Amino acid sequence: MSERYSRQISIIGEEGQKKLRNSKVVVTGIGGLGSVASYYLAAAGVGYLRIIDYDVVEISNLNRQILHWTNDIGRPKVESAAMKLSLLNPETRIDPINEKISEDNVDELLKGMDVIIDGQDNLRTRMIINEFAVRSCRPYVYGAVYGMEGFLMTIIPGAGPCLRCLYPYEPKIKDFIPVLGTTPGVIGCLEATEAIKIITGVGKPSVGRLIIYDGENMSFHEVCIARNSQCYVCKKI
Amino acid sequence: MKVKIELFATLREMVGNSLLEIENVENVREAVEALIEMFGARIKEILMEGDEKKESVKILVNGKDIRDLAGLETKLRNGDCISIFPPVAGG
Numbered sequence: 001m002s003e004r005y006s007r008q009i010s011i012i013g014e015e016g017q018k019k020l021r022n023s024k025v026v027v028t029g030i031g032g033l034g035s036v037a038s039y040y041l042a043a044a045g046v047g048y049l050r051i052i053d054y055d056v057v058e059i060s061n062l063n064r065q066i067l068h069w070t071n072d073i074g075r076p077k078v079e080s081a082a083m084k085l086s087l088l089n090p091e092t093r094i095d096p097i098n099e100k101i102s103e104d105n106v107d108e109l110l111k112g113m114d115v116i117i118d119g120q121d122n123l124r125t126r127m128i129i130n131e132f133a134v135r136s137c138r139p140y141v142y143g144a145v146y147g148m149e150g151f152l153m154t155i156i157p158g159a160g161p162c163l164r165c166l167y168p169y170e171p172k173i174k175d176f177i178p179v180l181g182t183t184p185g186v187i188g189c190l191e192a193t194e195a196i197k198i199i200t201g202v203g204k205p206s207v208g209r210l211i212i213y214d215g216e217n218m219s220f221h222e223v224c225i226a227r228n229s230q231c232y233v234c235k236k237i
Numbered sequence: 238m239k240v241k242i243e244l245f246a247t248l249r250e251m252v253g254n255s256l257l258e259i260e261n262v263e264n265v266r267e268a269v270e271a272l273i274e275m276f277g278a279r280i281k282e283i284l285m286e287g288d289e290k291k292e293s294v295k296i297l298v299n300g301k302d303i304r305d306l307a308g309l310e311t312k313l314r315n316g317d318c319i320s321i322f323p324p325v326a327g328g
């Protein structure tokens with residue numbers, strides 16, 4: 001196995017490394033969360049990494065979306081990200097898709113992936129992805145940020161609550177969400193950790209446990225989230 | 238009797254504080270009412286729909302969703318910690 005991974009093989013084993021190389025992961029959005037998650041997934045040796053986004057890089061992205069640099073302003077985010085990720089690890093196949101995820105294309109865009117990583121900036125698209133994850137029985141790592149706070153929960157359909165169990169209703173959320181750049185850094189990194197654990201079978205993912213990172217007070221909380229027996233998305237599985 | 242209230246995201250921003258302590262409340266409903274009394278109509282708008290909690294807002298007592306306890310009538314004991322957060326969606 002390549003020396004590139006020598007520091008992690010003692011943790012996940014040769015077998016685990018092989019599993020990463022044979023795995024397919026999709027990062028749904030390549031902003032603050034997705035930049036960091038995809039960076040670590042490519043670095044860890046995930047064999048196939050699909051990245052999906054439809055935005056172009058803006059200057060206000062640069063405080064947190066670390067795959068995009070000043071000279072990328074105006075460029076499609078997936079193009080900017082794919083360039084850096086393939087330079088970082090030529091052994092990872094990067095598949096950039098410049099599209100907006102919707103109910104109509106979600107099956108086509110996400111099918112066949114082993115793990116789905118949340119890189120969205122709104123709840124509506126997350127719910128579309130959650131429904132896909134539940135109906136196709138794929139792990140989905142939810143991550144989200146606000147200010148200096150970050151939230152993470154891993155959804156393994158059937159084994160614990162889904163995103164709809166956690167948030168039965170979507171409120172209107174204001175468009176401008178304040179974010180300190182390091183917050184999606186923390187959460188994106190945790191999302192990648194969860195994906196690596198799920199693929200290699202190492203450790204215990206945060207199924208049914210909402211992890212809340214509080215950067216202001218520098219603390220982590222863990223909240224137990226039960227399945228909602230009324231949840232219209234996952235009650236049948 | 239004292240309980241702690243921990244706020245997240247927009248609620249924290251609005252109140253300007255992440256952790257509050259309130260006294261002499263019997264149940265979650267009274268704690269929420271105390272919060273509204275302290276911080277006014279804007280917080281009420283986020284938390285409540287008439288007499289009931291908005292379904293999009295999560296309220297936990299010692300890490301347990303009040304949905305799985307007795308809702309707003311969930312009894313409180315000295316030292317209990319109530320966490321309140323709206324759905325978080327930034328990325």
Ligand SMILES: [Zn+2]
Nearest residue numbers: 162165231234
């Ligand atoms: Zn559910």
